[in-house]
Amino acid sequence: MATPRKSLLNPLMKSRKRLAETTMRELFAADPNRFKTFSAKAGELLLDYSKNRIDEKAMAALFELARAAGVEERRDAMWKGEHINITEDRAVQHMALRYMGDKKVVVDGKDVMPEVRGVLAAMKGFSDAVRDGSIKGSSGDSFTDVVNIGIGGSDLGPAMVTLALAPYTRADLRAHYVSNVDGAHIHDVLRGLDPKRTMFIVASKTFTTDETMTNAATARAWIASALGEAAVPDHFAALSTNLTACAGFGIKSDRIFGFWDWVGGRYSVWSAIGLPVAIAVGYDNFEAFLKGAYDMDQHFLKTKLEKNLPVIMGVLGVWYRNAWGFSTHAVLPYDQRLSRFAAYLQQQDMESNGKSVSLSGKPVDYNTGPIIWGEPGTNGQHAFYQLIHQGTDVIPVDFLIAAQPHEQLPPHHDKLVANVLAQSEALMLGKTKDEVVAELSAQGLDKARIKELTPHKMFPGNRPSNTLLYPKLTPERLGSLVALYEHKVFVQGTIWGVNSYDQWGVELGKQLAKALLPKVQGTEKATAHDSSTRGLVEAYLKLRG
Numbered sequence: 001m002a003t004p005r006k007s008l009l010n011p012l013m014k015s016r017k018r019l020a021e022t023t024m025r026e027l028f029a030a031d032p033n034r035f036k037t038f039s040a041k042a043g044e045l046l047l048d049y050s051k052n053r054i055d056e057k058a059m060a061a062l063f064e065l066a067r068a069a070g071v072e073e074r075r076d077a078m079w080k081g082e083h084i085n086i087t088e089d090r091a092v093q094h095m096a097l098r099y100m101g102d103k104k105v106v107v108d109g110k111d112v113m114p115e116v117r118g119v120l121a122a123m124k125g126f127s128d129a130v131r132d133g134s135i136k137g138s139s140g141d142s143f144t145d146v147v148n149i150g151i152g153g154s155d156l157g158p159a160m161v162t163l164a165l166a167p168y169t170r171a172d173l174r175a176h177y178v179s180n181v182d183g184a185h186i187h188d189v190l191r192g193l194d195p196k197r198t199m200f201i202v203a204s205k206t207f208t209t210d211e212t213m214t215n216a217a218t219a220r221a222w223i224a225s226a227l228g229e230a231a232v233p234d235h236f237a238a239l240s241t242n243l244t245a246c247a248g249f250g251i252k253s254d255r256i257f258g259f260w261d262w263v264g265g266r267y268s269v270w271s272a273i274g275l276p277v278a279i280a281v282g283y284d285n286f287e288a289f290l291k292g293a294y295d296m297d298q299h300f301l302k303t304k305l306e307k308n309l310p311v312i313m314g315v316l317g318v319w320y321r322n323a324w325g326f327s328t329h330a331v332l333p334y335d336q337r338l339s340r341f342a343a344y345l346q347q348q349d350m351e352s353n354g355k356s357v358s359l360s361g362k363p364v365d366y367n368t369g370p371i372i373w374g375e376p377g378t379n380g381q382h383a384f385y386q387l388i389h390q391g392t393d394v395i396p397v398d399f400l401i402a403a404q405p406h407e408q409l410p411p412h413h414d415k416l417v418a419n420v421l422a423q424s425e426a427l428m429l430g431k432t433k434d435e436v437v438a439e440l441s442a443q444g445l446d447k448a449r450i451k452e453l454t455p456h457k458m459f460p461g462n463r464p465s466n467t468l469l470y471p472k473l474t475p476e477r478l479g480s481l482v483a484l485y486e487h488k489v490f491v492q493g494t495i496w497g498v499n500s501y502d503q504w505g506v507e508l509g510k511q512l513a514k515a516l517l518p519k520v521q522g523t524e525k526a527t528a529h530d531s532s533t534r535g536l537v538e539a540y541l542k543l544r545g
């Protein structure tokens, strides 16, 4: 059934028709100012989006689409605390968590800033005390290892940030992350640790998530068996909106750090969920991370759409998804420390916009969120870039690169930069038949061999990419980058008319896993299940012995 959104998206097809008749190579040749026209800055973050299948008319149509879809109005409504998460009847106010202005931020008639700042102050006090050793374990030893137990938003954000900010961490205070219910995960993390010097942080917005509760129980038993039951409170802290359940687990009240239902799990790294980051890199660096996000929020809230980085990236994603039908989007940081960035963005983007029902509850008849994936360069180059260059799918790419490395190890960084620039250039230019033939002739190959090899060595080119360039991967810059992608997801969700802030799609699997547990434990028969599930349960029970 047609929805009004489709009529918004349809005008893009005119631009697509025009651009399908040309190539980026031609567009660059025709316009020496293309980089200038199609690049924009937010603070020190430069976005080059000139290597896209766009012209000024197409961009104008895309900004018009964003306006017609109400991106500005909905952005302002979000910031005003309106319940834009309609299915859970909640505000979406993660921007308050990093707000550094002096105005009130109101949610449900109340200024939330005093509570936000109160929790941040408690996080500062606690992280400082763990770092300087004044908070000790039950045996009087200071902590050397902090293990965060959480999953999804209670894991991916802090784990990604801790890794990204490795230059700001201390060798004598390590942060570990346990998420999977697979016992191998916690086993392998605990194997090298000393219970006397290990603190656990149980991170769960709901404090009911099965994986997290199972891992927390295992960690609790590990401490109790090594140090005695009485040691448990000294070795645990909790981050949650469910303060009662934290207390029920036996966590001391001054070690429970709260947040609020208007913070979505995948938008929670700025809240108490960031505590392991504050411990690992120090509170000042955590605050700088918040500051970078605040700067991006101000850019998003105040900059006109045509110069607004999250809007530009958002509409380009819509362009490729809806006008060109590309189904995946790769995020390829040329930064080893951003090796969990794509995994983090998978939740942020795919849990947000992986929806096929519009806000009004009607099925959409256009594509919504793409598959997000990626690995750091240059590793990806030797793995999956073959398909990006010569495969049958076109995959729009975001490249990320810092101008300055943290290490002074020439020539590593220059090589890294040369590689990222080479990739976007190669994707855009491709290699024509004439170029291949000239190259093979110069190598002295005979005509027959040239004919045989040419189709294999041609690159179609015209493959789109954005490049984000920033001075250095500091806490501040990382905060800006993460907030940039958050707002990009918002822009796209608004254009697609979906609720980016619920995640009902994860519920069915949870329900069925609960129902299947007694069957795989052998205490109930699997008779009510389909023949595949029944067959697998029976085979499993035989195999496990």
Ligand code: F6P
Pocket: 151, 152, 153, 154, 203, 204, 205, 206, 207, 208, 209, 212, 265, 266, 351, 503, 506
């Ligand atoms: O995957 C579903 C989800 O609800 C995520 O949105 C959330 O980040 C994750 O589970 C963990 O939830 P919690 O923090 O409540 O344990």
